[in-house]
Amino acid sequence: MEELMSYAWWTFAFRWLHVMSGIMWIGHLWYFNFTQAPTVPKIPMELRPAIGKFILPEALFWFRWGAMATLVTGLILAWMMGELGQTIRIGIGDHNAHMTSIGIGMWLATIMWFNVWFIIWPNQQKVIGLKPASDDEKKAAARLASLTSRVNTMLSIPMLYGMTSVHFY
């Protein structure tokens, strides 16, 4: 019981919550890019509205809140480990590869979080009809959202390298 209340246990608990939130977020990101985007063109026109009406709203909910939970638990974890300042400075001046690695992962993931909340989600709201938009505006919004989503998929690769390669140094 004592162990359950220890600082070390709570730090571990935030690491656990952080990784689960990260899976919720990046899992959806990869679903959008590896499964949904290449499959939609193959779906008969009359069935396509089901995606926008039923799948996207639910998937976007878990996607964006997964991103929020990952950022919040990640920052709390960095603070609990006493490495928040050093990781924000990406280890510059400390000569510490661990801080550089996590810091690069954190900055990349923070850019990705920004893209989710301030580019992908506002544009997807137009696409799924939660925000008023003309047909042309919807097309432009869908294009910008999918390009940003692709950028995030590419960033996720070095981001996860930085986030996990600390075990190697």
Ligand code: HEM
């Ligand atoms: C959004 C900003 C993020 C912040 C601030 C952040 C912060 C952190 C911190 C402080 C650690 C522990 C570092 C250490 O052991 O010294 C960590 C580890 C980790 N993070 Fe993140 N992270 C973020 C995003 C992500 C994302 C998007 C994922 C995707 C799955 C992720 C997955 C992981 C994993 C797998 C670990 C390693 C766990 C382990 O080795 O036990 N993080 N993160």
